[in-house]
Each structure stands twice: as C-alpha cells, then as structure tokens.
Amino acid sequence: MQQCADSALRVRAEWQRAQGLPVTMFATSGDPMPWSRWQAGERFTAAGNKLVWRGGGAKGDTDESWERYLAAAFTYAGTLSLQHYETTPATDPRPGDVLVVGGSPGHAVLILEVAKAPDGRVWLLIGEGYMPAQSFHVELGAHDGWWLWDPVDGLRLSHWHLPGSSLRRFKG
Numbered sequence: 001m002q003q004c005a006d007s008a009l010r011v012r013a014e015w016q017r018a019q020g021l022p023v024t025m026f027a028t029s030g031d032p033m034p035w036s037r038w039q040a041g042e043r044f045t046a047a048g049n050k051l052v053w054r055g056g057g058a059k060g061d062t063d064e065s066w067e068r069y070l071a072a073a074f075t076y077a078g079t080l081s082l083q084h085y086e087t088t089p090a091t092d093p094r095p096g097d098v099l100v101v102g103g104s105p106g107h108a109v110l111i112l113e114v115a116k117a118p119d120g121r122v123w124l125l126i127g128e129g130y131m132p133a134q135s136f137h138v139e140l141g142a143h144d145g146w147w148l149w150d151p152v153d154g155l156r157l158s159h160w161h162l163p164g165s166s167l168r169r170f171k172g
C-alpha cells in the first residue's frame with residue numbers, strides 16, 4: 001500500500017531493477033538517491049534541505065535491502081520530486097510517463113499503455129495509488145477502461161484534474 005507518487009516510483013524502479021538497469025530516484029530537493037550507493041552500504045539522511053550520505057549500512061543486493069531502500073527513498077520523494085523529471089510534449093504520451101501535479105496534496109498517475117485511433121484520438125490506460133495509501137491499481141476510464149487524452153486539458157479523473165502540461169518522462 002503506497003501513495004500515488006510512491007506507486008509510480010516503485011513501478012519504475014522495480015522495472016529498472018528487473019532489467020538490470022541503474023535505479024536512481026530523486027528527492028524533493030533534487031538530490032539523487034541511487035540504489036548503487038545503498039547497495040555499497042551508504043545510507044542517506046536529511047541535513048537541512050539536502051540529503052547527505054553516510055557509510056555503515058549493510059552491503060548487498062537483497063530483497064530486504066531493496067525494500068528498505070524504497071521505504072527510505074519514499075520518505076524524501078513525492079509529487080514535488082516527480083515534477084523534476086523531464087517535461088514531455090503533451091502530444092507524445094508514452095507508457096511509463098507520469099502525469100503529475102506537485103504539491104501537498106498533489107497527485108500522480110502512471111501511463112500504462114497508449115492507443116492511437118485512426119481518427120487521431122489518443123487513449124490512455126493509467127494506474128495509480130492514492131492518499132491515504134492504497135494498492136496500485138488500474139484506474140478505469142469510462143471508455144472500456146480507457147481515458148481519452150487531450151493534450152491541453154489532459155485528464156479529468158473523478159478525483160483530480162491532470163492537465164496536459166503535467167506530463168513528465170522519467171530520466172534514463
């Protein structure tokens with residue numbers, strides 16, 4: 001059970017790890033939190049508005065260590081940190097992109113799939129967590145589960161408006 005930004009970050013990080021790719025999340029401050037440093041036994045903690053790294057943690061690539069890394073990263077990452085990712089043209093949504101409105105509260109959804117109709121309309125399948133924390137799930141749209149994407153207006157969920165300008169793409 002996780003909140004919206006944590007869910008999007010977890011899905012991305014789990015995919016990267018499964019692919020053998022480097023995993024790095026970013027704190028709201030913009031500081032990177034690479035999994036490789038955590039694996040090397042370093043741990044991050046807040047020092048004012050920045051993160052600092054210190055040694056002394058257990059080294060390795062265990063599932064237990066991974067879960068601890070994610071929990072620590074989610075402490076310092078959220079919708080505001082997702083806004084640090086690359087702004088993406090609203091005319092080019094792709095699976096793995098995030099729609100995010102940063103703030104307290106803010107909201108984020110992960111684009112799971114994109115379908116383009118012959119008439120040019122773009123349809124999105126999206127997944128989300130929410131606040132209070134809940135399991136990541138597909139948020140079903142009114143059109144057989146799909147949401148019609150408007151590059152300007154974005155998506156209007158029953159509980160949140162995510163404008164076209166909220167589209168972000170993960171780095172790497």
